[in-house]
Amino acid sequence: MTTPAPTALQRPDGSPLRILVVDDEQMLTDLLSMALKMEGWEVRSAASGFEALSLAREFEPDAMVLDIMMPDLDGMSVLQRLRQSGDDVPVLFLTAKDSVGDRVAGLTAGGDDYVTKPFSLEEVVARLRGLMRRAGTATAGGADPVLRVGDLTLNEDSHEIERGGTSIELTATEFELLRYLMRNQRRVVSKAQILDRVWNYDFGGRSSVVELYISYLRKKIDAGREPLIHTVRGVGYMIKAPQ
Template structure:
């Protein structure tokens, strides 16, 4: 599997089931590293996620989990993605399906869409693209609804307006560069959650800087000087794990 990339995107309204509960997504692939990465990205959207490592596991999980969408790899060792889709459709299950296909497998993509798949992405792919495709599939199918969200993020006396890009602490405006703003927004959208350097690089810079995580440390220090200097600290280092933002106890 090639390296996945993460292009920038505008924050989107949260998706829920019609009853207000979190949407459910089943990720099916025999590469555990891939299912782990996808599951992490989907959970960061506030969704419930289950993973399956084979076609037969997928069919069982659909019965138990009742997902609102499937991410389904075409190539699997026991029952391939086409076989899973065929059995689902034969049983009257019209859950939206997003296929994962090899980059040059045009025939797979055509066959998948012809068999009743709803969309596909090719490997290597962007985690953000997968999330965006799933959102579109679920909204089109009516399995999920978009909730109106407040553009203001708050942590203690720190506020960030996602629409106007204004940042204030205790009513005092704080000027941030575009990159500092994206880093702060990512921290604030995940307050009280430890974010690793790798996660931050993927979300804020969209590529890995050749593995040079020092750029994260540098920008965290920039933010601390602007956000925390002379005030009670909101940005914290969790040694050996990453960074988090949280209100004082």
């Protein structure tokens, strides 16, 4: 079984989602804008912090991609002013900095997620989709929210999980881990990828947290049943339906 294509997201009223891209590198904003428009979203861009604040008031975006290092007003200051004005728009920080301290600083300042340069356009789109789903600003436009692997189902809207018709209770972190595995079914994902996508920042090599949560999932998903979650030694983990 192949992974289903991501469902098209839109505003609850059916109109296109609005994304504001803020970066002083013109080529980068052009590439990001092109990728986001291909999702069917409405995109505006700003090349400075002050321009971003002005556009945010006028455009009222559903999410913002915000570079931290800018010549006039840095991304942290932009975010601080947005939050002080009562604007809780989800913010995905974009920066060349790649230390745990920088990531924590961005998240504790009120940012919602963090991507470091260089990055893939696919990753930025995926992160934005996740941000807007969690914030409740995006819906799937009537598309099926259910992910399936064999007799295991996960409803992304209701957060209900069943295997073979039996309901399974998961914690929020277990749910995000299972969803990530199911969105990448039959594809091996590394511990580093899981840490980055599920926990959103680097644990400094503490891959044991992934092993721990994989064991939690196995006890709830696979116990007494044919296993769906598999370890690929030296590489990572994969979920797949029995042959």
